[in-house]
Amino acid sequence: MTSTLNKTKTYKEKRDKYVLPAVKHLYKDAPLFVKGKNQFLYDDTGKEYLDLFAGIVTVSVGHCNDRVLEATIKQASTLQHTSTIFMTQPMVDLAEKLAKITPGNLEVSFITNSGTEANEAAIRLARLKSGKSEVIALEHSYHGESHLASSLTGNHNWRPNLPAANSIVFAANPYCYRCPFKKTPDNCSLECVKDVERVIQTQTSGSAACMIAEPIQGVGGAITPPDDYFKELMVVLKKYGIYLIADEVQTGFGRTGQAMFGITSYGVEPHIMTMAKGLANGIPIGAMITTSEMAQACSKQQINTFGGNPISCATAIAVIDTVVEEKLMENCHNIGNYLLNSLKELQKDFPILADIRGKGLMLGVEIADKDKTPLTDLTAKIVEDLKNNGIIIGKGGIFGNVLRIKPPMIVNKGNIEMFLQQFQKTLTKLK
Ligand SMILES: Cc1ncc(COP(=O)(O)O)c(C=O)c1O
Incomplete structure (x- = not known):
């Protein structure tokens, strides 16, 4: 002792x-x-x-899951690393699998090492595709720890005391227990959706590249928007030509029990989705997925040394198969x-x-x-x-x-x- x-x-x-x-x-x-x-x-x-707590919502299929471990070890003893400038099977197979399990036309992936990087890639894509720079995020959100991702985070606990990345504005949170508009579920009139329009009109140049939101806020404390929030939000975003990025880093891969991805249960199809955490059960990984049409905006070479790593990707494939088959x-x-x-x-x-x-x-x-x-x-x-x-x-x-x-x-x-x-x-x- x-x-x-x-x-x-x-x-x-x-x-x-x-x-x-x-x-x-x-x-x-x-x-x-x-x-x-x-x-x-x-x-x-x-x-x-x-x-x-699963290592912050990450060990999706259990610590050292036998089936997943076997896939990790097999890949680790076959091919460990090449980088994205070389073609490998696991990265391509994982991208194909993600295309199959994500909703609608989401089809083309960029595999990263973390959720932070996936969100960075998503914002970059939305900006390149739209030719606009402004981004809307939600109060109480968490999107990662890089300069850009922490600037997208609407929670002082996770923001360094440094100048934030620019062109980011925040809308009121659909936080029913502490409704910013003093409504209750009985008299809810989705003021939080109206607030997004107010923010566009008063804090942007009249549009934005994208809005990023978690289907259920994780670090924010499982804050769950009203059922109609995302559908109504899409109406506003469409009116102003703004892309929606669903940050599924915590809500992905069946965790919400209703669909493979949290946003799907609101009946909404985002333009871009990001994921990480549970995707490879604790082996570092992240991914951004979008439509093939949107993806064309990223045609200049983009590199990521560890992104698409064979061990992470082979593990992720085994995790997805485990989630589905079990x-x-x-x-x-x-x-x-x-x-x-x-x-x-x-x-x-x-x-x-x-x-x-x-x-x-x-x-x-x-x-x-x-x-x-x-x-x-x-x-x-x-x-x-x-x-x-x-x-x-x-x-x-x-x-x-x-x-x-x-x-x-x-x-x-x-x-x-x-x-x-x-x-x-x-x-x-x-x-
Ligand atoms: C919703 C959400 N997005 C992004 C991130 C950042 O992911 P990572 O820590 O893998 O960079 C997190 C991490 O907690 C998260 O909860």
Whole structure:
């Protein structure tokens, strides 16, 4: 035991000395994870944790999933790297697969290393194709950590104190629990859609290259727009000739339990879609997909050393096959509904579970007082106590008061019951 404690302590000291201080961990008392298998993580003491956050919504089919691992190892021992200037099978096969599973005419991909890069590529394409520069984003959004992507992010927690990239404007968020227009779901008149038109008229030159939006905001705290939001938004964007980029980095690959991509469940087809995270179950990857017509705007050579990496692409193909063949989208739907309904039951005893939202296995629980005051410290304590009791969940929202539950898509009812039991104990203890 002593040597284990020393190991964790040694790593904390090394981390503090050698890792950028901006790289912060979720916990005050961070475990040292050394192993993962399916929906479980293990620390260096051998303690098991039920992982309901999946490495920030990334380990889509479970840690070290046998089938996916086999594909990764096979590719790693055959061909590891060439770069995009050479032709390889996995990149082309993945691009073909993405064309088949994405909606409508989306067909032509650029494979990257991360969601940030995918969003960079998407904005570049929209600007090149439209000949315009302005971009609309949503408040509370998160789109990545580069200069451009953090400038597209409408959340002060994730923006450096530096000059932002220019030509970016923000529209009000479709955030029903804290509606910026003081409406309730009963009298909602989609003022948030009207706000996009107001922003176009008052903060742009009268149009924009594109608008970027997450179908459900992830880092923002599972903020789920009203059902008609995106359909009505498309009417406004069409009127002004503005492309829609759906950032599916968190909502992609069946996680919302309703469709392979989050935007599809709103009945909308974007001009460009970006993805990353769950696509390769933790092996770095990202992708931007668009129509063949739009793609022609990117005909000047574009290079990405690691983009389309054979190992990442072979892994992604195995992930997609696993999601489809093992019916994991259906599992997200069934287990997600069970969890959502159970949380709503729990809410009756614990009103601090102020808003429970999301779809499938992309759920958020906003922790707030009766008057909606965010209970930020309590949220951190809940997350820490769950971890001490062997359960990992995430935390987000602009006030840091939203519990984020986004497990590997393979979790079962027993796992959820175990979580609910411990959650109830934690809430009882801390309330
Ligand atoms: C919606 C969304 N877009 C983009 C990104 C950036 O992806 P990455 O961290 O792979 O660069 C994230 C990361 O959390 C995200 O949640």
